[in-house]
Amino acid sequence: MAVFTVVTEADLSAWMRHYDLGDVVDFRGISSGIENSNFFLTTTRGDYVLTVFEKLTAEQLPFYLDLMRHLASHSVPVPDPVPRDDGMLFGMLHGKPAAIVTKLEGAAELSPGVEHCEEVGRMLARMHLAGRDFAPHQPNLRSLGWWTETVPAIVPFVSGAQRDLLVSELAHQTRFFGSHDYAALPGGPCHCDLFRDNVLFAPAEPGTGHRVRLGGFFDFYFAGCDKWLFDVAVTVNDWCIELATGQLDRVRLEAMLRAYQTVRPFTREECLHWNDMLRAGAYRFWVSRLYDFYLPRAAAMLQPHDPAHFERVLLARLTAASTPHAFSLCN
Template identity: 40%
Template sequence: MSVYTPVSAEELAEFLRQYPVGELFGFAGIEAGVENTNYFVTTTGGAFVLTLFEQHSPEDLEYFLALMQHWADAGIPVACPQHQHDGSMLATLKGKPAALVARLPGSHLETPTPEQCAALGTILAQMHVSGQRFPLYRAQNRGHEWRMAMGNKVLAQLAGDEAELLRTELNHQQTIPFGQLPTGITHADLFRDNVLFNGGQLSGILDLYFACNGSWLYDLAVVVNDWCCQPDGSLAIPRLQALISAYQAVRPWEPVEQHYWQATLRAAALRFWLSRLDAVLNPRDGDMILQKDPTEFRDKLLHRIAEDQALPANIMLDARRLLCPLPVIRVQEAVENLPAGVTVTAVCTDPGALHDIPAWARIHGHRVLETRSEGREHTIVLQTGNVE
């Protein structure tokens, strides 16, 4: 939310007369963010955020504002757009499209707890589910094609290890069938600075101006890469497990999502490394421009690659000829310290395992994908989740 377009008090006071919000009391530019011009605005009628859109088309703005209203009506704590006296939500200021939204209570989190990550996982899944009833469509502008194009653009400006890393990752990303992943409405930028907590409760979802129709799994990966990482970029497993478990309690993953989870984490890390690299290498003009450090997401990408290469896609456990409680113990030992999203397949001959292993899994936050019997052998397929 950098300031590219300065606004005077007189210009803002005149602009506000289009809204039933009272008289201007004060305002200040917001330094965080990178895309649009934003101000905190206080009037005699309340507190608001003013956004001047620097790049978006009228069709994009119709989508964003209607989506804000849709999610607000669905009970999602988003910043609701203010309506002008004539009922419209979009106005013009300094020759640019502008909107005024309610300023929500709360503050951003520096280091979220697992409980706060779980709260966000629940809200994100609810956003995805309720978004299925939203009638408008907006294509991704930071999707796979953009990542490939931007990657090749900045690749020409890099050298050494960074160039080799980017070249290798671009080649890997070309092998991932992103088009097979389930899609719907996504926020696409749900970082910690776009979420508010107030009194221990999630109180606000902000900055919907990257929202689009895209992969739900990618939206979740964007969240994980910001909310569930240690300072060095490695995953904070308790936060990761809490977030994914809470998300899947509302919208369980489909098998294709489970299969491509690690690849999608890499894609999400790549996207923000590229956008930050481009902002540094090819800066835009502006009055208060925030440039975020690209090395943060370069390091996160390196960690996601290492985790992907080290992680077995599917763990097979032979628990045949073991009697209760040994099959459950074998599974428990296998999943201990595993991150969320790993598939574990146990083959047993004790028929009691068909009940005991799923019961144990559900108690401990894992998801039962499948149970089946063939003759004397019984197969239970789990996906790791929130480990107690």
């Protein structure tokens, strides 16, 4: 992620005394993203990622790290937090919580095909089911409550048409979230940010008949307990679209949803409200990108995302909602 907190060699040397990871071979900042300070860390024991958390507090962080440990123990490929010498999964660095996790194998695929979408769909369903017996509860901190608080701060910066869309969609989602059908949607721990750059792929093993192998899901620091359908919608809105227009790509979409349902079939309520949740997923990221664009924080390496992208995605979902033959979740 963007480097907000600079970690020097002296800082790293003192920090590594709390871990049994051998000697440091390489250490460098990761420039992509806008939320935390991340660094690649290579030691004589292996490859890791050091994260300094810029917003999450020491009280909030255990949910995310414990969830990752839980999923890793259930054979879901995710970064596994490394315990310190005191047994804790994080410590304080420059007054901020920080942790070391294992580095996954593979590289991101920014131009995914059908097989990539199938792999992600299956693993996302496995992840949802694996989280059912995870006891701690942390709500999705970027859900309706955050939208309601944040939109008034954004409104002064945007055009009249954008202002009208922000307000009208917030009203729609408020009604949806307050409905009996929404309450009936199944849920549990969700990634909530499973974009293309948060998934890694490695070459498939010989003899499997596959071209790619899922290396794993990472960057769980927007995770929270939410409706599983929201997690699917967020994922589809990035993996299964034409980036230039925001329109859904039916071939990739159907591949991902079919693969997901081989592990966990969708419920009646999920089928009825698929487009509502696609809109919610688009709205969440339009609001957050507008906020980061107009009210940014200082950082040593900062590359804010273009808010217009998710405005296009949301408008495409609104158009689909009024189309007689719009794609149904349970076709």
